[in-house]
Amino acid sequence: MKFLLTREVGRLARWLRILGYDARYESSANASACVLAAIKEDRVLVTRDRRLGRRHAGTIVGLGCDEVKAQLRELGRQLGLRWDASRMFTRCLVCNRSLEAVEKDSIKERVPEFVFKTQEQFQQCPACRRVYWRGTHWGHVTRVLEEIQKG
Numbered sequence: 001m002k003f004l005l006t007r008e009v010g011r012l013a014r015w016l017r018i019l020g021y022d023a024r025y026e027s028s029a030n031a032s033a034c035v036l037a038a039i040k041e042d043r044v045l046v047t048r049d050r051r052l053g054r055r056h057a058g059t060i061v062g063l064g065c066d067e068v069k070a071q072l073r074e075l076g077r078q079l080g081l082r083w084d085a086s087r088m089f090t091r092c093l094v095c096n097r098s099l100e101a102v103e104k105d106s107i108k109e110r111v112p113e114f115v116f117k118t119q120e121q122f123q124q125c126p127a128c129r130r131v132y133w134r135g136t137h138w139g140h141v142t143r144v145l146e147e148i149q150k151g
């Protein structure tokens with residue numbers, strides 16, 4: 001499942017990427033342009049505009065809340081999706097591209113020394129070359145996921 005997010009729910013795009021989903025952010029404020037882009041790219045449109053959600057049930061989700069954790073919970077409920085950690089950090093948070101495994105030795109100069117010494121697995125974005133590893137964010141995101149599932 002792929003997502004297209006309108007401006008007002010832009011923060012949610014980053015979270016969907018953290019969870020491994022293809023989530024594109026549409027900066028245009030024009031609602032019909034967003035709807036057309038979502039249909040063309042076969043994406044679920046996520047918006048704060050609940051009227052839009054009612055008009056196009058199924059392909060458009062209108063969220064009623066502002067807070068990102070509540071939005072994730074509501075989105076999961078409306079789509080029957082259960083967020084889990086299995087795809088966590090498989091996508092670049094900046095470019096939305098799938099990450100690729102990379103040889104540890106090849107990124108030595110590009111990560112902090114402490115990280116290089118303590119981590120074994122690294123992944124890289126094919127577009128922007130950012131390097132990802134299981135750092136401190138991992139624990140934080142896992143805790144947020146637990147909170148979402150409890151609520």
Ligand SMILES: [Zn+2]
Nearest residue numbers: 092095125128
């Ligand atoms: Zn990237």
